[in-house]
Amino acid sequence: MRRQFFRPITAFGLIAALWLPHAAIAQSQYPAKPIRLIVPFSAGSATDILARIIGGKLGEGGQWQVVVDNRPGAGGTLGASTVAKSPPDGYTLILVSVGHAINATLYPKLGYDTLKDFAPVSLVASVPNVLVVNAASPYKSMRDIVAAAKAKPGTLNFDSAGSGSSTHLSGEMFKMQAGIDIVHIPYKGTGEALTDVMAGRGDMMFAPTVSAMPFVRQGKLRALAVTTPARAGALPDVPTVAEAGLPGYAFDSWFGVLAPAGTPKEVIQALNTEIGKALASPDVRERLAAQGAEARGSTPQEFASYIQAEIGKLAPVVKQSGVRAGE
Known part of the structure; x- marks a missing residue:
């Protein structure tokens, strides 16, 4: 009895001893291969330009290699669907824009859940x-x-x-x-x-x-x-829409990085940390400012709350405008 009971425990302990160090090493070596950053719009778009600035900065140290992959179509939903269905391993990400929140109301059937099928990583910029x-x-x-x-x-x-x-x-x-x-x-x-x-x-x-x-x-x-509440740093002499005659008008085009839902928290944190470093670097901030963009990092939790709030704010505009997907 004692010998029969002892062997399964020994086997389980051996498996755990072998697996746990392997898992720790795998996490410490992230990323072990190139990261694909999907841009759900065409080359030359604002999203594409920002993706190449951030992706290029992440790749400067040598450990991180980011490959920008343009997947335009259906207002950004084709690229988003690709990421939602990708393995949650941190090697497929997407740079979304405010359109990601708009699409939640615009499309009656997306093929993915805007909030549940993604793991927010960080806000990147406001444009x-x-x-x-x-x-x-x-x-x-x-x-x-x-x-x-x-x-x-x-x-x-x-x-x-x-x-x-x-x-x-x-x-x-x-x-x-x-x-x-x-x-x-x-x-x-x-x-x-x-x-x-x-x-x-x-x-x-x-x-x-x-x-x-x-x-x-x-x-x-x-x-x-x-369109923003404050004047743009790149256009200091250009008034806001509110200043020009429509008090209360404000529309912010934001951009941020998402991963598939289920991506390990350690990987999300590693990505958030590196993106934060990139956004804090003077050269990236200068390049973004030259494009009229403002670096805007966040925690994953802050970004998740922000997306939810934006969906609530923009839904009435979509409905009142009468716009329909595919028009």
Whole structure:
């Protein structure tokens, strides 16, 4: 009896002794291979630009290698679905934007749960949208646009990166609060939309500063107002929408990193720590500022709460605008 009872305990102890050190070593060696950072939008988008800045910084030390993988489509939901279904090992991540919170209301069926199927890692940046017009446009201020729209309802249009995008909802909030009728023209991406504004085929756009700044500097676009509560550091002379005539208007385009739900807490913490270091480095902060973005780290718990709050804030805007996925 004693010998029969003793052997299973010895075998179990041997297995535990062999497995536990192995698990500890595996965690201490993370990452042991390249990390895939999915960008759910096309190359050149604000999300793509930020991903390459952060990913490049993480790779400077040699231990971390980040490969940016663009998976555009369906307003960012294709990339998000890929990550939600990926192994929760810390080697597949996604850089999402405020569109991740918008999509929770916009799409009746996502194929994933916005809150339950992801493990928040960290906020990364806040990027104002900026109301821009062609450099030769007759509109010199936001008030000029409002006056023209009220004089001739339905004759002006605004471009966006797609229905339900932050560039779209910024414009919808503008329409609602200004009490004007301007026509939404959705494109398949920010680049295409900005190209038509610069060519004079679109009257205006609420574009991410990251994407619009180069053209503003080149004199191809005129910046009229930024959507955030405070002025953008890269555009100190450009008023906020609230300052320009719509008190209370505020729309913040944020970006952050998510992992699949079930990713070990130790891995989430390691990622959070390294991203925090990258965001604190002067060169990254300078590069982000040059793009009109502000470095904005957080704890995983803070990011989780932030996403939930954003879903609640943006849901009424989506519903009131009447926008439907795929329009």
